[in-house]
Amino acid sequence: MRVLVVEDDRETANFLQKALKESGHAADLAEDGEAGLALAEEGVHDVLIVDRMLPRLDGLSMIKELRGRGVRTPVLILSALGEVDDRVKGLRAGGDDYLTKPYAYSELLARVESLARRAVPEEQETRYVVDGLVLDRLSHRVTRDGEQIQLQPREYRLLEYLMKNAGQVVTRTMLLEHVWDYHFDPQTNVIDVHVSRLRAKIDKNFDKPLLHTVRGAGYTIRDGPG
């Protein structure tokens, strides 16, 4: 995956470049909005990471301009402004996701990977399959090794989101945002309890666990060791 980081703080930019490289991705850097716009227009990147406050051309204007020129590369906005209204403004300008500074790198990586995946034209998948676990989106039935599993509606949506991002890390905040549509901090780790309930239903009576906890990051569903 090739990522373009548009960030004027050199230290942050270098950290992101290094960290993304460690995670197996390539990262280009741009120091201001205009340079970012020029590089992004080449269309060679899978995801753009754009800081909101940039010299010469601010992040939101840059994204608007980019969208106006028909570039559809997914954008993750980074900002020190974290209120609900700021998020809405960012998404309205054409951003695809919004992350407030300071952030955990694991959160950023999970979101960038999720965005990159979304960019791949998603054929209307009606079934998600991970090993023997099958989620049928038409009948809302979940089976594992042919055995039906009864899920509550919320558990179903939780599993659906995890399976949609199968093989990738999904953070607690991403789950809260996409499964519950909450953009606030629920204080207690409520998500963990929901996930462990789901795990009890899909993994408990089977030899191979599919729903893994990724320490310090979140969860992932994958066929293989966590």
Place this chain on the structure above:
Amino acid sequence: MVPANRLRRVVSTTAFRAAAVAVAVYLVCAGVVVGLLLWQTNRVLTDQVLGTLGAEADLLRAEAQTGGRSALVRAVEARSRAGGPGLYYLADSVGVKLAGNLSRMPSELASGATGGVFRYTAGQPAGAEPRLAVAIPVDLGADMRLIVGRDVDDQRRFAGEMGTVYLLGLVFLSLTGLLAGWVISRVVLKRIETINLTTRSIMQGDLSQRIAITGVGDELDGLAANLNAMLDRIEALMSGLREVSDNIAHDLKTPLTRLRNAAEAALMDPRGAQACREGLEHTIENADGLIKTFNALLLVARLEAGVLEENTETFDVARLVRDVAELYEPVAEERGLELDLDVAPDAQVTGNRQLIGQAVANLIDNAIKYSAKAAEKATASAPTRIGIGVGLHPDEIEIAVSDRGPGVAAEDRERVLKRFVRLEKSRTEPGTGLGLSLVQAVARLHGGKVRLEDNAPGLRVVLTLPRRMADA
């Protein structure tokens, strides 16, 4: 203060200037009126004298025509003797006096004038001032010359005195006007000076001072009352700020200290790489805690300062409450608690769904946290309940969350809504101490309120929001 300086200060006050302008306008008006009055008086008096003289001239001319010269001489002599203001002088063609009470022909009328003003002394005590008179010649042909006049000295003197009185009146009025302006501006200046002195000493840091109110109830009192109200608000804000900064010192410094300690301990640990790794993990954990507190603090500050920005929608808050309750339900169950929902079917409110969601989450989170101890004593067959209700009232919607925890004493209820206030002194329980402040800020932002009640035992927190009618 130097007198000249004080004079300049008084003169430059608005009150004095207004008084001076009023006096000036009044003086001009009064001057015009007085002038007109004097002019008119003069004219009436002159007309009257001339009319009398004309009538008398006609009478004497008739006498001369009917009775001839001797009859005229008799008539003039009779009139001259009668006393009063009438003045006469009759002479023959060469200028020899025939009759009359004037001693000579007034020079002002000698050369065939149609009339005139002159001074005479005839019939007056010796040494007296010459008196003013008006006279006209009477045409009697070539052989006689007759002057008919009238003493107007008293009249003129009266008019003159009138003028003097008017003038004195004007001077008096302007002086009293200016004096009044002076006094008023001194009084106003003194009161404004008091306000200035008080505000100056407040600016120097003594926020407890207030501006004295005279009780007259005028604009200056209104101004002072408003300034005092403003000072009350500022003082409350300042003391709130002080309290918050004290609490910040504790709530941010403690995790900062822990963070620093963890890093230092890792460096000193002889185990090397493994210890460093643990230390860094610990450091990140502490940093995350700090960020959480910091974000919550910023959010509360922004909500308290702010207005509802875009991103408001009309939505069913009952559904939101059910959803949030569902989010917390597994956590509650894990701790031996049961969420007891009593939620009205449809409760429309207009506002920010995320913020209201966060407020409800904070209430439920608090209730779970504080019920946990009570839950330990309860048996599994009768779990401790947390009541969550949404009630519809004509104008508002009540969201109530009640627990069976330790509750909050009546005298502390006001206080716990403030930032960073946590009742347990140790502050060791997890949480930012901003939960209820945030609920309160969200409520205020939406025009609602937060109220703490006794749940006997436990605490009941009620969040009220203005109700949105379906058609509104």
